[in-house]
């Protein structure tokens with residue numbers, strides 16, 4: 001059984017459609033990438049899966065259960081976690097407090113998991129008392145990832161983790177995610193426009209274009225950025 005199955009999904013902002021037809025599935029333990037340019041519907045898709053955006057058609061099932069009508073909190077309790085675009089960490093709370101705020105809504109609230117999660121994030125360990133707002137963009141992204149992991153999600157939805165981040169920290173985020181998937185039982189859906197990042201991490205990559213996602217990029221093309229651009233219709 002797929003962990004996540006999205007079928008014929010549609011979503012709109014008022015009368016303006018943002019997702020027209022989204023069909024894809026994610027198997028347990030996979031990293032599935034969704035590649036698309038600005039405004040193609042990537043954020044809307046992740047927010048619709050998490051329950052922040054109302055869907056107007058189609059269905060989303062998680063571990064075989066239809067998520068229709070379930071609020072964000074209920075989806076989080078089922079094991080979905082979103083690391084949003086722009087990170088959305090608490091700027092006035094310390095790094096440690098940001099991490100603890102993740103545990104408050106954990107499925108397993110009593111577990112002392114901050115220390116365990118920090119093993120994956122040595123850079124954050126050195127910054128535990130610093131205010132979230134005083135971190136660099138890359139450090140904030142690491143914090144947002146770590147905070148989400150403190151809730152022990154089964155499926156982590158990552159919205160453009162490389163956006164506005166220096167190349168050196170992009171590599172660190174990529175390495176951290178690789179260590180995480182090798183070490184822990186977690187499944188990831190990653191939306192991105194950074195081709196190298198997404199192809200380096202993903203087992204499979206789908207293309208999203210103008211709110212339509214129904215095509216997987218052939219595996220043999222994933223290492224050829226020109227072929228991927230052509231496949232997606234990006235080429236001039």
Ligand SMILES: Nc1ncnc2c1ncn2[C@@H]1O[C@H](COP(=O)(O)OP(=O)(O)OP(=O)(O)O)[C@@H](O)[C@H]1O
Nearest residue numbers: 013016018036037038039040041042043044045085
């Ligand atoms: N709150 C909103 N109200 C109205 N329209 C919106 C809203 N959010 C997004 N849209 C529109 O929906 C479409 C998809 O936007 P979305 O943010 O999902 O794209 P994206 O692929 O994540 O883009 P980006 O890479 O720039 O974040 C765009 O046309 C966008 O203008």
